[in-house]
Amino acid sequence: MDLAQIVQYCFSGITVGSIYAIVAIGFNIIFNTTGIINFAQGEFLIVGAMTSISLCKVLPLPLAILVAVLITTLLGGLVELVFIRRLRDASVLRLIVITIGVSILIREAMLHIWDEKVRSLPYFTGTSISTVTLLGAHISLQVLWVLGVSAVVVMALTLFFRFTLMGRAMRSCADDRMAARLCGVNDRWMVTLSFMLSAGTGALAGCVISPITQTQYDMGAPLAIKGFTVAILGGLGNSMAAVAAGLLLGLLEAFMVSQLQVAYKEAVAIVVLLLVLVFRPSGLFARSEVSALRAS
Amino acid sequence: MRMRVVGFVGIFIIALAVGFASYGAESGERGPIKVGAIFAVSGPASWLGAPEAKTVEMFVDRINAAGGINGHQIKLIVKDSQAKPENTLSLAKQLIEEENVLAIIGPSTSGETMAIKDVCQEAKMILISCAAAEDIVNPVASYVFKVPQKDSDAARWIFKTMKEKGISKIAVIVSNDGFGIAGAKQLETIAPEYGITVAISEVYDKQATDLTDVVTKLKGQGIQAVVNWSIVPAQSLVAKNMKQVGLDVPLFQSHGFGNISYARAGGEAANGTLFPCGRLLVANVLPADHPQKALLMEYKKDYESRYNEDVSTFGGHAYDALLVLTEAMKKAGDMDRDKVRDAIENEKGLVGTAGIFNFSPQDHNGLTMDAFEMLTVKNGEFALAKE
Numbered sequence: 140m141d142l143a144q145i146v147q148y149c150f151s152g153i154t155v156g157s158i159y160a161i162v163a164i165g166f167n168i169i170f171n172t173t174g175i176i177n178f179a180q181g182e183f184l185i186v187g188a189m190t191s192i193s194l195c196k197v198l199p200l201p202l203a204i205l206v207a208v209l210i211t212t213l214l215g216g217l218v219e220l221v222f223i224r225r226l227r228d229a230s231v232l233r234l235i236v237i238t239i240g241v242s243i244l245i246r247e248a249m250l251h252i253w254d255e256k257v258r259s260l261p262y263f264t265g266t267s268i269s270t271v272t273l274l275g276a277h278i279s280l281q282v283l284w285v286l287g288v289s290a291v292v293v294m295a296l297t298l299f300f301r302f303t304l305m306g307r308a309m310r311s312c313a314d315d316r317m318a319a320r321l322c323g324v325n326d327r328w329m330v331t332l333s334f335m336l337s338a339g340t341g342a343l344a345g346c347v348i349s350p351i352t353q354t355q356y357d358m359g360a361p362l363a364i365k366g367f368t369v370a371i372l373g374g375l376g377n378s379m380a381a382v383a384a385g386l387l388l389g390l391l392e393a394f395m396v397s398q399l400q401v402a403y404k405e406a407v408a409i410v411v412l413l414l415v416l417v418f419r420p421s422g423l424f425a426r427s428e429v430s431a432l433r434a435s
Numbered sequence: 436m437r438m439r440v441v442g443f444v445g446i447f448i449i450a451l452a453v454g455f456a457s458y459g460a461e462s463g464e465r466g467p468i469k470v471g472a473i474f475a476v477s478g479p480a481s482w483l484g485a486p487e488a489k490t491v492e493m494f495v496d497r498i499n500a501a502g503g504i505n506g507h508q509i510k511l512i513v514k515d516s517q518a519k520p521e522n523t524l525s526l527a528k529q530l531i532e533e534e535n536v537l538a539i540i541g542p543s544t545s546g547e548t549m550a551i552k553d554v555c556q557e558a559k560m561i562l563i564s565c566a567a568a569e570d571i572v573n574p575v576a577s578y579v580f581k582v583p584q585k586d587s588d589a590a591r592w593i594f595k596t597m598k599e600k601g602i603s604k605i606a607v608i609v610s611n612d613g614f615g616i617a618g619a620k621q622l623e624t625i626a627p628e629y630g631i632t633v634a635i636s637e638v639y640d641k642q643a644t645d646l647t648d649v650v651t652k653l654k655g656q657g658i659q660a661v662v663n664w665s666i667v668p669a670q671s672l673v674a675k676n677m678k679q680v681g682l683d684v685p686l687f688q689s690h691g692f693g694n695i696s697y698a699r700a701g702g703e704a705a706n707g708t709l710f711p712c713g714r715l716l717v718a719n720v721l722p723a724d725h726p727q728k729a730l731l732m733e734y735k736k737d738y739e740s741r742y743n744e745d746v747s748t749f750g751g752h753a754y755d756a757l758l759v760l761t762e763a764m765k766k767a768g769d770m771d772r773d774k775v776r777d778a779i780e781n782e783k784g785l786v787g788t789a790g791i792f793n794f795s796p797q798d799h800n801g802l803t804m805d806a807f808e809m810l811t812v813k814n815g816e817f818a819l820a821k822e
Contacts (some may be wrong), residue, residue, distance in 0.1 A: 144654070144655055145652065147647075147651045147654070148648060148651055148681055150647065151645070151647035151648040153679075154619055154645050154649070155644070155645050155647075156646055158645065175791070235788070254481075255477065255481030255482060255484065255485050256482070256696055257482075257668045257671070257696065257697070257700050258700070258702055261702075262702070266702055266703045266704075267675045267678065267679075267701065267702035267703050267704040268678040268679065268702075268703050268704050268800040269437070270679050270681075277679055277680050277681050278679075279679050286653055304602070341763070348644070350646035351645060352645065352668075352672075353643065353644075353668040353671060353672070353700055355668060357478075358642070358644075358668075361642040361644075362644065391647065393651075394448055396648040396649060396651075396652055397651070397652060399773075400637065400638070401608075401637040401638060401639045401648075401649050402611065402637070402638040402639070404639070404648075405639065405640050423574075
């Protein structure tokens with residue numbers, strides 16, 4: 140393997156990894172507020188991408204994406220109001236099962252609203268064949284967009300959760316809902332807000348990756364599985380770790396392909412997930428004391 | 436009391452008479468003939484099933500508007516299998532046992548067809564499949580037919596074109612589904628016949644969202660061409676990713692590429708892709724005297740104006756299946772299933788969307804290699820490759 144090829148595998152890993160990472164971020168937002176895993180996250184991505192593709196025909200691209208993100212944000216809020224809010228003391232497991240049901244519902248609705256066809260947004264800059272060349276290897280411009288958007292989103296979310304009153308209030312709901320309520324946090328609206336935020340982030344992610352991955356109504360589930368793996372790998376709730384974990388998994392898969400049959404590639408993510416769950420259940424980047432405290 | 440009995444009997448007789456009269460009227464008009472269709476309208480093979488279902492509905496509406504076949508209206512019963520063989524099996528049993536249809540059109544995929552091949556044969560039910568695998572008609576089951584071109588002929592067209600271009604060392608990449616795996620087997624078996632070496636053969640996940648790692652691996656192998664055998668969305672991904680990593684060799688795809696939206700999804704990167712396909716997609720550039728021209732143009736125009744979407748070869752398979760059936764019904768005269776079956780087996784020179792069908796007791800596909808053309812993509816549109 141010469142240098143150019145090694146760099147090319149790196150770029151390939153970064154491409155895939157950046158997609159995993161941006162999907163994983165959405166999982167973390169809802170987990171941060173409610174402690175539940177929203178399995179409809181993949182569907183939020185596709186709703187966002189589909190809406191922007193339709194709007195793109197009448198609106199300029201940035202505006203189409205903005206409107207799509209807003210619409211999906213409202214959808215996220217609606218999902219919470221209709222399906223989650225009314226179950227006041229439901230167990231986490233029950234809520235998770237509900238999100239699986241919601242994901243099926245949204246998927247079927249999308250099949251009827253749009254259809255079964257594969258679509259995609261245009262490349263944000265250049266075309267499908269324009270690339271940046273570095274050390275004899277090439278990387279698509281859109282990958283840089285995905286990385287850039289992930290970075291901005293992660294930064295914004297981190298600042299929001301750490302330093303704003305609302306962000307802290309949302310986090311407090313996950314830690315102890317009763318205590319948060321006693322401190323005057325309107326916990327119900329915080330949960331709604333977290334669904335809206337994660338749907339909006341998901342929609343944005345769906346739009347940014349659409350030129351690379353293309354968009355089809357039933358693509359949400361496989362994307363969500365990879366995103367979920369990465370979220371676990373990084374440690375649930377930690378968006379910055381999710382990005383690192385996403386890139387790590389992407390690179391691991393790419394170099395696996397260089398050495399083994401491509402058919403084994405999908406096994407990599409599963410093996411990694413199992414290893415992490417067994418040996419470091421709090422994620423690669425979490426300190427073990429933190430998780431011990433959480434568990435107790 | 437007696438009067439009452441007489442009255443009752445009288446009413447009974449009148450009722451009987453009226454009943455017979457209405458029965459007579461109905462048989463004079465001829466009852467509708469039920470035809471079943473099983474397509475993967477939703478689910479992972481909806482790219483096949485959806486245009487197929489739309490096509491048969493359009494076809495049947497047209498026939499019924501023109502007075503039906505030999506005076507019989509056609510009652511079409513479309514079932515959605517979601518591409519699951521177990522669904523297909525129970526739907527087929529429903530159509531056979533409850534609906535007692537004359538014939539079944541479909542299913543869309545090879546796996547589903549194989550799941551009901553024996554059931555239909557045992558029930559003496561005519562099955563005209565819209566799936567490609569050769570196992571469907573080899574060995575021949577007397578009631579089972581298929582209308583798409585053969586997989587092996589698609590592979591042969593690819594290798595023939597490679598030979599003309601002086602290509603001898605290639606890569607084969609396929610998706611990990613039935614279509615891809617069967618394709619890889621065909622390609623690897625047939626390549627030596629044309630003196631072509633498969634230097635590397637890889638299988639990737641059918642739901643992959645990016646394949647730059649795979650094409651990077653191919654780039655290091657010194658190959659002269661790539662054959663990709665998969666369905667959406669991977670077939671546009673391969674085209675894009677090859678251009679992105681700078682793997683500048685010809686890309687060949689399977690006949691599954693036959694939908695213009697796949698070419699458009701690939702953008703600039705799809706230009707130059709080569710694939711064997713029926714002539715439907717290039718109907719407008721065919722010479723006017725080509726025997727298929729008129730039929731292809733008519734189907735394309737009808738479908739596109741009715742559904743406001745581009746025609747695809749897969750809908751064409753459903754068109755052919757119904758065409759084969761209805762032509763046989765016309766010839767058979769009465770609607771006896773065995774007579775219709777015999778009529779299908781004896782159809783010769785029947786012009787369809789996939790090619791010109793010549794059925795025989797040994798050949799239940801009826802198409803030859805001539806049914807394919809090598810097509811390419813030019814500026815986001817399909818064109819004949821030889822020009």
